[in-house]
Each structure stands twice: as C-alpha cells, then as structure tokens.
Amino acid sequence: MNASEFNKYSKLINIDYDFSNLLIQNGLWVESELDEKTKYLACAEAYTLSVPRPLSITITTTLKCNARCIYCFENGVKQTDIIEGVEEKLLDFIKKHNKSNEVHLVLFGGEPLLNIPFIDSLCNSLTEAEIIYSTYIITNGSLLNKELIESKFDYWNIKDMQVTLDGVKNVYEKIKNYKFPHEGMFYSILDNIRIAAENDVFVNIRLNIGKDNKDSIIELIKELDKIFGQYNNVVFYPAFLAGNQEIQDEDERIEFIKKMLFSIKNVQKLTAGMRFYSLPRMHACMNGDPTSFSIDVNGNIYTCECNVGRSKYRIGELTEGLFINDLRGADVTFSEECRHCVFLPKCFGGCESNRNKNNIPCMIEKYLLKAYLQIL
Numbered sequence: 252m253n254a255s256e257f258n259k260y261s262k263l264i265n266i267d268y269d270f271s272n273l274l275i276q277n278g279l280w281v282e283s284e285l286d287e288k289t290k291y292l293a294c295a296e297a298y299t300l301s302v303p304r305p306l307s308i309t310i311t312t313t314l315k316c317n318a319r320c321i322y323c324f325e326n327g328v329k330q331t332d333i334i335e336g337v338e339e340k341l342l343d344f345i346k347k348h349n350k351s352n353e354v355h356l357v358l359f360g361g362e363p364l365l366n367i368p369f370i371d372s373l374c375n376s377l378t379e380a381e382i383i384y385s386t387y388i389i390t391n392g393s394l395l396n397k398e399l400i401e402s403k404f405d406y407w408n409i410k411d412m413q414v415t416l417d418g419v420k421n422v423y424e425k426i427k428n429y430k431f432p433h434e435g436m437f438y439s440i441l442d443n444i445r446i447a448a449e450n451d452v453f454v455n456i457r458l459n460i461g462k463d464n465k466d467s468i469i470e471l472i473k474e475l476d477k478i479f480g481q482y483n484n485v486v487f488y489p490a491f492l493a494g495n496q497e498i499q500d501e502d503e504r505i506e507f508i509k510k511m512l513f514s515i516k517n518v519q520k521l522t523a524g525m526r527f528y529s530l531p532r533m534h535a536c537m538n539g540d541p542t543s544f545s546i547d548v549n550g551n552i553y554t555c556e557c558n559v560g561r562s563k564y565r566i567g568e569l570t571e572g573l574f575i576n577d578l579r580g581a582d583v584t585f586s587e588e589c590r591h592c593v594f595l596p597k598c599f600g601g602c603e604s605n606r607n608k609n610n611i612p613c614m615i616e617k618y619l620l621k622a623y624l625q626i627l
Contacts, residue, residue: 552565594620
C-alpha cells in the first residue's frame with residue numbers, strides 16, 4: 252500500500268466493501284483485539300505435536316571426508332565409518348517411531364558417498380521390510396559421476412540433493428582443499444550437478460558466504476546463472492558461515508544479498524519464491540521437530556545434525572533408546588528479541604545450534620526479505 256491507501260484502510264475511511272472483504276478473507280485485515288502471535292504459536296504446537304507426517308532420519312554414513320574445509324563444524328571429530336550393527340538397530344528404531352510406514356532419509360557425513368556399501372545395504376533392508384522411503388543427500392559432489400547417478404539414485408530413491416560451492420574455480424578449490432585434488436576439480440563438480448539435474452534430481456546449490464569469499468560468490472552466481480539458468484530443477488541457496496572469524500552483522504548481510512539479487516537474471520534461482528511466500532514455520536528446523544532425529548556413526552541419537560560425533564549432546568542411543576522424554580515442540584519459548592521480531596513466523600527462533608555457539612541464529616529469509624524490500 253502507499254501512504255494514502257494505508258491511511259484510508261487503517262482509519263476506515265470510504266471503504267470499498269468488495270476490497271475490504273478480500274482483505275479479511277486473506278487474513279490481511281483482522282480485528283484489533285486478535286492476538287495473532289498467540290494463535291500462531293498454538294497452531295505451531297498443535298501441528299508439531301499432532302499432525303501425522305513421515306519420520307525423518309539424518310544418517311551419518313561416515314565422518315570421513317575427502318575435503319578439508321577450514322570452516323567445517325566437524326573439525327576435531329574422529330573420522331570413522333558407521334560401525335557394524337548400527338543398521339539393524341536403526342531399522343528397529345525406524346519401526347518403533349514410524350507411525351506412517353514412511354521415512355525420509357537424509358544422507359549426511361563427512362562425505363556420505365565415501366560409504367556407498369552402507370547406503371546400498373540400508374536401502375535394501377528398508378525395501379525388504381516394506382518401509383516406504385525417500386532420500387535427500389548432502390554431498391560435496393566430488394564423488395558423483397554419470398554411472399553412479401544413473402545406477403544408484405533410483406535405487407536409493409534420491410529425488411533431491413544439496414551440493415556446496417564456495418566461489419569460482421580458484422577460490423573453491425583452495426577452500427575445499429581436497430586430499431586428492433583431481434577429485435575436487437571445480438568444473439567436474441558443475442558437470443556432476445548438470446548430470447544429476449538431467450536425471451530429474453532437484454539440486455540445491457548451497458553458497459557458503461564468508462568474509463573473504465564474497466566477491467567470488469558474486470562471480471560464481473553469474474557463472475551459475477549462465478550454466479543453469481534454463482534448469483528449473485537447479486536453485487541456489489545463500490548461507491552465511493558461522494564462527495567468530497566469519498561473523499557479519501545484519502547490515503553487511505543485507506547489502507550482500509542485495510548484490511546477489513542484482514547479479515542474477517531470475518531471483519527465483521535464489522530460492523526466493525519459496526522463502527518469500529511459504530507458510531509460517533511450525534518449528535525452526537529438525538531441532539524442534541519430534542519426528543526428526545540425527546544418527547551418528549556410533550548409533551548415538553541427536554536432535555541436530557550439527558552435533559554428530561559429539562556424544563555429550565546426544566539424547567539417546569539406538570540400543571537403549573531415548574534417554575529423555577522428547578518434548579520438542581511443546582511450550583516453546585523465545586528470546587525477548589525473537590518474541591518481538593516481525594520475522595518470527597519465517598524463523599521460529601532460528602538455529603538453536605548457532606545460538607548455543609554464540610553465532611547469529613537468524614534464518615536466511617530475514618536477509619532475503621529485508622534486501623528485497625529495500626530494493627523495492
């Protein structure tokens with residue numbers, strides 16, 4: 252609305268009935284006594300605790316990785332494969348907690364493709380147990396190839412995947428610092444993404460944004476736009492790195508997002524559409540969802556994939572079950588700042604892992620929206 256329109260409708264002056272009725276029907280014009288935040292939080296709790304949905308399991312197939320990113324949150328964690336016996340216990344856990352006979356798997360690492368035999372075995376066991384499953388893989392993309400994608404992805408039922416890029420060729424290869432440089436050649440990664448997309452896999456390219464690679468990310472966006480502009484199933488996902496050395500304040504983040512928006516022909520490629528117009532979050536992420544769990548290589552159970560390999564954060568173990576009464580989603584509390592933030596429905600308090608590490612918890616939607624509105 253412009254200023255005169257806002258003044259007209261806020262003061263109920265010369266109201267057009269049809270238009271005002273449209274505003275009411277769409278929830279844009281509500282009774283002044285209505286406490287929307289209380290209703291929203293009650294709705295979120297009811298959805299999170301009561302609405303049936305598939306069990307979601309993030310599986311750390313291995314903590315080994317062929318890249319050596321300096322910002323990796325798993326630095327210091329012992330690099331081992333998933334131990335023998337975890338698969339059988341995991342199947343028992345899925346059967347016990349699976350209320351819909353359907354499970355969503357997230358293949359995680361390390362680099363999950365360093366343990367293909369485990370993935371094969373798990374998918375075979377799920378098929379034999381007649382458990383319906385879908386799979387999402389988080390990979391650096393270096394071990395993908397045409398043969399693997401065509402022979403394994405259908406069997407593993409992979410429909411979506413995430414690949415991380417840190418800049419154009421020289422910057423990407425320096426940051427990733429692969430143990431075997433031939434595995435992590437920049438244009439080979441892009442070719443692997445193309446092959447996956449042409450095999451009907453939806454690819455999220457996560458753009459890791461730090462203080463020192465911002466210029467390279469802008470150049471990368473322009474390059475990706477040329478290569479993947481016509482691929483409807485390839486999108487770009489901006490993500491600011493955490494950690495004291497990488498912290499950028501809100502103004503810095505917004506200014507950078509504005510540069511990103513100006514650098515791309517179709518802003519929808521930055522997943523803007525789904526982030527601008529999506530329904531309010533019912534929980535921030537898996538950390539607040541009682542149907543989501545993360546399993547590490549030793550069979551420990553977590554609420555967040557960022558904690559795998561650090562047993563002090565576990566909430567259970569596959570052999571013994573959960574150590575706690577899992578109350579995620581009930582009686583959620585927020586910081587004072589979050590409670591009064593207009594972006595609460597887009598964020599739901601943000602990333603608890605970042606907050607616990609004194610990093611900025613806010614979700615990327617906040618910066619995308621603020622940047623876009625400033626441009627307008």
